Amino acid sequence: MCGRYTLASAPAVLEQTFGIGGWLAGFARYNIAPSQVVPVIRLSAEEPELAWLVWGLVPHWAKEAKTGYSMINARAETLEKKPAFRSAFRRQRCLVPADGFYEWKVTAGPKQPYYVGLKTGEPFGMAGLWEHWEGPDQAVIESFTIVVTQANELLCPVHERMPVIVPAADYAMWLDAKAEVQSVRSLLAPFPSEAMRRYPVSTRVNNPMADDPGLIGELSAPGTRTAG
DNA sequence: CCAGACGTTGTT
DNA sequence: GTCTGG
DNA sequence: CCAGACGTTGTT
């Protein structure tokens, strides 16, 4: 699945990748966790916009905002059936910009976190869905979830699930509410392993309070020794 | 019909 | 064990 | 996702 990710690329790089400006200078996050407010890209009046939303989708019909606590991921395989995601999948898709994400491998001992990204190191767009919620006393929450699918060969040894990464050439289609459902559905596939890399990192990332570049530093593989 | 859930992962 | 907070 | 709390009354 996808429960933590990073977004630390420079505004110029993000603008180049996503074709949209407005990125915050100095925004560099190495440990984005559910419940936090982060930038996503969605369409507004058919134009791409950068919007700051809460991670943890609160469906429009929810009675309480806490309904979003468990809606941090949506299974690609069942998106179109689930009441919580169905309408958002049809009309309110978004891209969640990231330059990497973390997955935990369950071992006999403590869970081992891995950092995963593109070989190129470039940022990418994860498939997301967003919702607008209005609670009592005019409280408004705009939130999103990240679509997950079966892990590719690279991720399989670590975890069974991974976020859906949208190929850059398909960003516009994913965002377009008028796109053919069949075409949109075809984007819900595991991203090719060949274009990705992964490596173990410190368990410091486990604590959501930790947030620094050291979190994505490669950890030497267990059982090996670094010369010197 | 109404009431109650609406999610994921991992573990048992 | 389960829920909340980040 | 993981970490950390999980309770009440009354007083400052």
Place this chain on the structure above:
DNA sequence: GTCTGG
């Protein structure tokens, strides 16, 4: 809002 369970 919409689906499932009773």
